Amino acid sequence: MIIILKKDAKKESIARLEEILKEKGISTNHIQGVNQNIIGLIGDTSAVDMSNLYAQDCVEEIKRVQEPYKKANRKFHPDDTVVQAGNVKIGDGSLQIIAGPCSVESESQIITTAIACKEAGATMLRGGAFKPRTSPYSFQGLRAEGIKLLLKAKAETGLPIVTEIMSQSDIDLFADVDVIQVGARNMQNFELLKALGKVDKPVLLKRGLANTLEETLMSAEYIMSEGNANVILCERGIRTFETMTRNTFDVSAIPLLKQKSHLPVCADPSHATGMISLIEPMSLAAIAAGADALEIEVHNDPKCALSDGGQQLTPAMFKEVMEKIKGLCGYFGRKIG
Amino acid sequence: MIIILKKDAKKESIARLEEILKEKGISTNHIQGVNQNIIGLIGDTSAVDMSNLYAQDCVEEIKRVQEPYKKANRKFHPDDTVVQAGNVKIGDGSLQIIAGPCSVESESQIITTAIACKEAGATMLRGGAFKPRTSPYSFQGLRAEGIKLLLKAKAETGLPIVTEIMSQSDIDLFADVDVIQVGARNMQNFELLKALGKVDKPVLLKRGLANTLEETLMSAEYIMSEGNANVILCERGIRTFETMTRNTFDVSAIPLLKQKSHLPVCADPSHATGMISLIEPMSLAAIAAGADALEIEVHNDPKCALSDGGQQLTPAMFKEVMEKIKGLCGYFGRKIG
């Protein structure tokens, strides 16, 4: 961390600043510049709160040099993390395909869809039981009942299940779920993240709608710092000025997160684009960019879906997309599942 | 709501779409255009899920005409809502000044600050007990203990207190709090919003970092639809590409929210700018734009603050800002408190 001092910084003020730092075990090093004086901080500054140092009279600006994430940082953990989710591994070089409907709507819907997804080549099943909706008047999910139906679909197909949690008070309902998903709107619900850090279960953490990759890694850090190292990061599109797509799919987040962190990276072209015609090209792009898993929305009858009808593939469309995915995985020498 | 049909839409598909709509009590009206055919929907479409209609073959695009918020909408509730918070009223033409530290840190800190704020003219006390921090390694707040200290400061000064909730499981701790704040990162924590809708207490709802005003009003709608009409909206800055300020203070949100909704509107220049030198001009701008309340961070000793040290005013600075605020309120014929 580097502190740029004000032009007219007083000696006493600088001395006071250095004392505060010394108390935190940090020593300092001065650079006398022509226009600007600078202090370099030596020691572990990851716990230093930048916003507080700004309160010191002498401080003009503070620049962070070290990354603030530790446990999620590849620098301190060079090997890839491989997450075991039910009978599949995420992050070992294979590609996992997490398919299923936006919402769990009924027993027949989820079981029919799960069977179709498995037949087409999916290796995990997704489905929303708790649904975060912008409007209180939209379908809010089957909640506890939805999780029961997912478990029935798992019993039927053997596919591990991924489903979203919206509140730590529901955590017991997720006991038999294979991967707990944290949605984009809860990426900085820190109380929920802390609670998930105490659970012995993989967490699929979606990037927030307007969050940076560093913030995403800091949210992973929340989970990991409580003891749960089984975090899968997920790029699902960010908010930009573009209006044709639902969000903007930041494909470059995939290789970049893998460079900065050892955690596996999933991509969700369905939410990232919101357009059926983009699922295939963007799935292929995500694989070419190195994604460890893809999450794709499939519904046995999208025309009757209770949510996100317009971005869910039919089983027939999904089968076609899977053929292309299988082809490209073959070219890259990666196995699915 | 208006549905633009695909050029090659089939009759059966259109008939099916109309049947779905009829089941929801909505009738339709056709417009045959030269390049495009359109269906206008007649009836209450606020509960119609746009994303689902996209799944119908014949649909190219859907455009909403009605605003999706009802209870928060001025159209259906022309009179201003006045929220009673302890002994003060928000939204009755007066200006409320909510001052206090970012975090509650100790008994002496909060009581000293509260007394200084009251002396300078503040009418309510703020202070964070539960702190949402990007990093798990930053100070997380005194939590339950912090609320106790706020209540002591209230007993000492008589100022009603405003403090932030981060999880519905903590709701009982807020029994004696006057206004419960929902922070920007939780604006779309829908489970929390629903829980607060069942509480008989004012809620100060902060706009999310990258959320639109419509989304903000929809979050107010979540609270209101559960029965709690005492919602105060709060503009606290949005994320933009500007880096000099912490956020960008959308001052125009103040008059616009008051035009679209009957709810009172608060503004938080401290978080919106993150710069001490901007608190005074932006407080005045917010008043000129019609804010019902201002939330300003004040700390008895910012240099020792455990969070946000760089944007908190000293009591002396706050007193100066209050003189300017009092002057401008006098000009506009508005009383403080």
Next chain:
Amino acid sequence: MIIILKKDAKKESIARLEEILKEKGISTNHIQGVNQNIIGLIGDTSAVDMSNLYAQDCVEEIKRVQEPYKKANRKFHPDDTVVQAGNVKIGDGSLQIIAGPCSVESESQIITTAIACKEAGATMLRGGAFKPRTSPYSFQGLRAEGIKLLLKAKAETGLPIVTEIMSQSDIDLFADVDVIQVGARNMQNFELLKALGKVDKPVLLKRGLANTLEETLMSAEYIMSEGNANVILCERGIRTFETMTRNTFDVSAIPLLKQKSHLPVCADPSHATGMISLIEPMSLAAIAAGADALEIEVHNDPKCALSDGGQQLTPAMFKEVMEKIKGLCGYFGRKIG
């Protein structure tokens, strides 16, 4: 186009509005709703200025139904446009690789780099003669001299050249250039676009830093409406809140532009990411997403580059990336060049 009327719209005001529309050859169709009355416009509304209609008393909101671009619209021109640039074709199913330095710096630099690029498999040469720089104190390019050096490199290697124009007053200098590039900052320099519409030469139009795809297509429309149909669209990254990458590469723009328009689409992973370590994965992602061309920065000695040193590949790095590109093109059955 659809016009939503105000609740209290007066008959005379509506009559006036309809008269204005009739003068433009547009007839209207009314939908009487429960909460809202709507007018549907029938006729060619692409020349109707939405902002003006808002001035009519009775208008609450206007929603566009038709796309405002015509000549660039695939609906009215279903076949792919193929642009001939020197001896290569862009948009015919092949992949073109446009490689070269950020800036032309000297004869030896551009010729050495051009030869290395060609040997590695590049099919076109890029190089900046006119350089748009944020600071007036940064290197501004060799200007006219730079174009002369590019032409020498073309004579040496046979590679068609692509270089950026910054002002229509320089247009004569580009007489022997194969493709004229319009940079992101000039995407809405409408006077320049009009001037390029009168030139008989392909234009590579880069998407602006914060522009939508519709705005990009409208800028293409400016060029095309003046008579020049040889436009290549280029995704080069948009501004988002992410700070690790220089911009955010909107890979989904590639297939989406190709769905909405018949024009060929280029992608520039160098500017889109600004990170050498991302050029390879993002080049592959762009190909998987269907790009017709890639623009990649290569410099014979990046350490001595006068601009963008940190994102330019060395010839050796470029050769490695090209091997991966060739492999993937082979898999997709696409030829390079």
Next chain:
Amino acid sequence: MIIILKKDAKKESIARLEEILKEKGISTNHIQGVNQNIIGLIGDTSAVDMSNLYAQDCVEEIKRVQEPYKKANRKFHPDDTVVQAGNVKIGDGSLQIIAGPCSVESESQIITTAIACKEAGATMLRGGAFKPRTSPYSFQGLRAEGIKLLLKAKAETGLPIVTEIMSQSDIDLFADVDVIQVGARNMQNFELLKALGKVDKPVLLKRGLANTLEETLMSAEYIMSEGNANVILCERGIRTFETMTRNTFDVSAIPLLKQKSHLPVCADPSHATGMISLIEPMSLAAIAAGADALEIEVHNDPKCALSDGGQQLTPAMFKEVMEKIKGLCGYFGRKIG
């Protein structure tokens, strides 16, 4: 400027880097940290191109410490710049009101509007002769003829005129204009900025739609570095995710630009909000925040306007807004004109 070295940086590479810097007259200072080594740069680094230094092997990250703008920087020019525009002064503590139509449409329109504006209290006249429009099919302005009409209106009313330039090839047409405006879309049209730097005439520089304040100041620097110090900065709203307003009016830019720079600052509530109902509150907010001038769109008959009809005030509305403006200026002890 500070350079953070890679963990495994080689001695030779660091030596090379230091040599490059020495050639530019910059000496260095090392900080040996626990996790990171850093080099502090001593000397004038404003001309050092950060992007180039990234090409050096040893460099991990570069952080700028000094502001890159010099001539526009208040640090090096503490006194306020006062710009003389015709018979009025901008930046001397007074408030200037620049009113007039979006576009000049006819002699009677501009003269009628100019007279009405003057009567209501405007001190300068605006009007677009060259119009930057997203669509080539929208009204493009009367161009040279429009400037002639503006000069007639000036002759009639004595109001100095402000009008926009779109290309340096038109510069001679602006010989009798009092202030040349550079629009948001041309803020980084560097060739135009350079040309305006050679003109002896005030330039009103509008902030770009997605540009930072530092970039705005760097564009002012382009003009000033060529010799023209008469630059007026203008906040006119930035692009955000908000859709209710045309742009988001960054009111905080007003005091912040005045803190960072000595140049006068204008605000344009018409373009910043695009909503008639927001012009009054946002004009007052801009004055409370310290604006030196306001630019407000007024049209003698907005219902017949050829552009931006929906955001232009009628003379009667403008008169009402002016009453409020005069009142507030009176309170602040500022004179208009």
